[in-house]
Amino acid sequence: MRQRHFxxxxxxxxxxxxVFSGAAHANxxxxxxxxxxxxxxxxxxxxxxxxxxxxxLMTAYVAFRAIxxxxxALDSPIKVTKHSAGEPPSKMGFKPGSIxxxxxxxxxxxxxxxxxxxxxxxxxxxxxQAAFADRMNAEAARLGMVGTHFVxxxxxxxxxxxxxxxxxxxxxxxxxxxxxxxxPWFSIEGLAVGKKAIPNYNLLIGRYPGADGMKTGFVCSxxxxxxxxxxxxxxxxxxxxxxxxxxxxxxxxxxxxLDQGFDAPAVGTxxxxxxxxxxxxxxxxxxxxxxxxxxxKEEQSExxxxxxxxxxxxxxxxxxxxxxTLIAVGLGGATGPAPKAFVDQTxxxxxxxxxxxxxxxxxxxxGAAPAATAAAxxxxxxxxxxAN
Numbered sequence: 001m002r003q004r005h006f007x008x009x010x011x012x013x014x015x016x017x018x019v020f021s022g023a024a025h026a027n028x029x030x031x032x033x034x035x036x037x038x039x040x041x042x043x044x045x046x047x048x049x050x051x052x053x054x055x056x057l058m059t060a061y062v063a064f065r066a067i068x069x070x071x072x073a074l075d076s077p078i079k080v081t082k083h084s085a086g087e088p089p090s091k092m093g094f095k096p097g098s099i100x101x102x103x104x105x106x107x108x109x110x111x112x113x114x115x116x117x118x119x120x121x122x123x124x125x126x127x128x129q130a131a132f133a134d135r136m137n138a139e140a141a142r143l144g145m146v147g148t149h150f151v152x153x154x155x156x157x158x159x160x161x162x163x164x165x166x167x168x169x170x171x172x173x174x175x176x177x178x179x180x181x182x183x184p185w186f187s188i189e190g191l192a193v194g195k196k197a198i199p200n201y202n203l204l205i206g207r208y209p210g211a212d213g214m215k216t217g218f219v220c221s222x223x224x225x226x227x228x229x230x231x232x233x234x235x236x237x238x239x240x241x242x243x244x245x246x247x248x249x250x251x252x253x254x255x256x257x258l259d260q261g262f263d264a265p266a267v268g269t270x271x272x273x274x275x276x277x278x279x280x281x282x283x284x285x286x287x288x289x290x291x292x293x294x295x296x297k298e299e300q301s302e303x304x305x306x307x308x309x310x311x312x313x314x315x316x317x318x319x320x321x322x323x324x325t326l327i328a329v330g331l332g333g334a335t336g337p338a339p340k341a342f343v344d345q346t347x348x349x350x351x352x353x354x355x356x357x358x359x360x361x362x363x364x365x366x367g368a369a370p371a372a373t374a375a376a377x378x379x380x381x382x383x384x385x386x387a388n
Contacts, residue, residue, distance in 0.1 A: 026243075027043075027044070027223070027241070027242055027243035027244065028043060028044040028045060028047045028049060028164070028165040028240070028241075028242040028243065029041065029042065029043050029044075029045075029165060029239070029240060029241050029242070029253070029257060030042045030045050030165040030166055030168075030169045030239070030240040030272075031237065031238070031239050031240075031257045031258070031260070031261050032169055032237070032238055032272055033235070033236070033237055033261075033266065034172070034173065034176055034177075034229065034236040034237065034238055035235070035236065036266075036271070037173060037271040037272045037273060038266075038267065038270070038271055039169075039269070039270055039271060039272060039275055040237070040260075040261045040264065040267075041257065041260070041261075042165070042166070042275065044165065044279060045164060045165045045166040045169075045275065045278075046147055046164050046165075046166055046277045046278060046279060046281045047164060047165070047242075047279060047280065047281070047285060048147060048162045048163075048164060048280075048281060048282060048283060048284045048285070049162060049163060049164060049165070049222060049225075049242045049243065049284070049285060050157060050161065050162055050163075050219060050221045050222035050284065050286075051148075051155055051161065051162065051163040051168070051217060051222065051225065052155045052157075052217030052218050052219040052222040052225050053090075053113045053115075053154065053155040053215065053216065053217035053218065053225075053302070054155060054163070054168055054215055054216075054217040054225050054227060055118075055136075055150060055152070055153065055154060055155030055161065055163075055217070056109045056110065056113065056118050056153070056154060056155060056215060056217075057168070057171055057172070057175060057214065057215050057227070058136045058139065058140065058150060058153075058171060059109060059118050059121060059122060059132075059136070059153040059154070060106055060109065060110060060175070060182075061139060061171065061174060061175055061178075061179075062125065062126075062132065062135050062136055062139055063102065063106060063121060063125060064175075064178070064179045064182060065139065066125050066339075067102075068179075071125070071339065071340060071341075072102055072125060072336070072337065072339050073102070073336035073337055074101065074102055074103040074336065075101045075102065075103070075333065075334055075335050075336035076101070076102045076334060076336040076337055076338060076339060077099045077100070077101070077102075077124075077334035077336070077338055077339075078099065078100050078101070078102050078105040078117075078120050078121055078124045078334070078339075079097065079098070079099050079120065079124060079342070080094045080095065080096055080097065080098040080099070080100075080116065080117075080120050081096060081119075081120060081123050082096045083119065083123065083129070084096075084116050084117070084119035084120040084123055085116055086116075087115040087116045087118075087119050087154060087156065088115060088156070089115065090112060090113050090114055090115060090302055091114050091115050091116040091117070092108055092112065092114045092116055092117055092193070093116070094116070094117075094331065098331050099331060099332070099334050100117075100329075100330065100331045100332070100333075100334060101332075101333050101334045101336075102121070102334075102336070104329040104330065104333075105117050105120065105121050106121070106182075106185065107185055107188060107191060107327060107329050108191065108329055109121065110185055110186060110188070110215060111188050111190065111191050111198065111200045111201075111327075112191060112198050112201075113201055113215075113216065113217070113302055115154040115155075115156060118153045118154035118155075119152070119153055119154050121153060122152070122153030122154075123342065123345075124339045124341075124342040125339050125341060125342070126153075126341055127339075127341030127342055127344060127345040128345060129152055129153070131341065132153055133150050133151050133152060133153070136150040136153065137149060137150055140167070140171075143170055143171065143174050144170060144273070145163070145164075145167035145170055145171060146167070146277070147162070147163065147164040147166070147167050147277075147281055148162065148163040148164065148167045149161065149162055149163075155217055155219070156219065157219045157220070157221050157222075159284070162284055164281070165240045165242055166272065166275060168227060168240050169238065169240050169272050170272055172214060172227060172229070172238050172240075173272065175214075176213075176229075176236075183212070183213070186212065186213030186214050186215070186229070187205055187211065187212040187213055188200060188205075188325075188327050189205055189206045189321060189324035189325045189326065190321075190324045190325070190326045190327070191326060191327055191328075191329050192326040192327065192328045192329070193328075193329060193330055194330065197324075197326055199321070199324065201216045201247070201302045201303065202214070202215065202216050202226070202228065202251075203247065203248070203251040203317040203318070204228045204230070204251055204254060204255060204317065206321045206324060207316060207317050207319065207321070208228070208230060208251075208255050208258070208317075209230070209232070210230040210231050210232045211228065211229070211230045212229055212230060212231050212236070213227070213228070213229040213238075214227040214228065214229050214238070215227050216247070216250070216302055217302075218247070218300075218301070218302050220287065220288040220291050220292035220300065221286045221287060221288045221291075222242070222243065222287065223242070223243035223244055223245060223287040223290075223291050224243070224244040224245065224246055224247055224249065224250040224291075225241065225242045225243065225244070225250065226239075226240075226241045226244070226250040226251065226253075226254050227239070227240050227241075227254075228241070228251070228254035228255070228258065230258050230262075232262055235262070235266060237258050237261040237262065239253075239254040239257040239258050239261075241253045241254045241257070243285065243287060245290075245291065247301070247302065247303065248315045248317060248318055251315070251317040252315060252317060255317070
């Protein structure tokens with residue numbers, strides 16, 4: 001028994017080793033071939049991590065599934081609620097009541113990483129944040145994302161919102177294979193909102209040869225996360241990088257992984273589906289003190305600093321794009337069917353007006369108390385406790 005246990009430990013250690021000799025990372029990474037699912041490199045692939053805005057990839061996936069099911073259409077209206085408008089940056093800043101097309105909303109989520117719009121999409125399609133999170137978790141379970149749990153559609157920090165590098169790789173496989181028609185949205189260089197240009201936070205886009213996706217994410221507790229994909233000679237590789245120390249280093253790490261993958265033969269020792277859990281899969285890694293207590297405010301952002309550090313040359317992923325291709329998005333134009341869940345939820349909302357009470361010097365008419373109780377129930381209140 002002891003010998004078998006020892007062999008199991010050796011096997012787990014071997015699985016955790018990178019494929020490329022000499023490669024070592026201080027944080028979770030996965031590099032895989034999109035078509036075959038072959039894993040070219042992985043480290044701490046099952047380590048629990050805060051996804052930050054990489055959560056928005058699942059938000060997009062749930063939306064794509066809703067479109068495919070006929071629940072909504074690309075031109076369906078997405079209404080900015082008071083709750084979604086109050087989400088912190090990164091955000092578009094539209095006022096409550098503003099309405100946009102679903103496809104424009106999704107582009108704002110994927111390029112600008114807009115927290116307010118992601119919440120609006122979740123509330124409109126799901127009916128509420130909690131109901132949409134349930135749908136996110138249902139999809140995660142269906143896809144086999146065994147180390148993932150969501151509580152919101154935008155990735156703002158919650159101790160109960162976590163994932164793994166391996167699970168994110170599985171999600172990318174589903175996004176790109178199930179919905180190839182939306183692949184161009186992940187490689188948009190920037191958005192045009194009126195006269196304002198909004199660049200993509202994914203610094204590989206337009207700078208790394210063949211780059212065609214996917215998403216970035218940042219909160220203090222997660223560090224700088226990134227999923228970068230690129231296609232060369234018909235071969236698409238995807239690098240998942242979690243917990244980097246800056247927007248520049250995550251792009252550079254993803255680029256190095258992709259370079260190594262393209263330089264190596266198209267082989268892998270295992271697939272994402274066959275990769276077995278290893279290491280600590282339950283303890284989250286919180287980088288808040290390291291990332292946000294030791295860095296100035298201007299470096300605590302998805303946006304990359306425009307100036308190079310004093311002791312380092314300017315990174316090629318820091319250079320501003322010349323004449324980026326911008327996709328126009330904005331409000332209006334939503335002529336498609338309204339999301340049923342949002343309509344149903346709206347129909348249950350009543351004006352927040354106090355119920356009138358009868359003057360104490362006059363008796364209340366028969367049936368007044370039950371009517372008030374019924375009105376309260378219609379507003380979604382919890383059942384009142386029985387009077388003693």
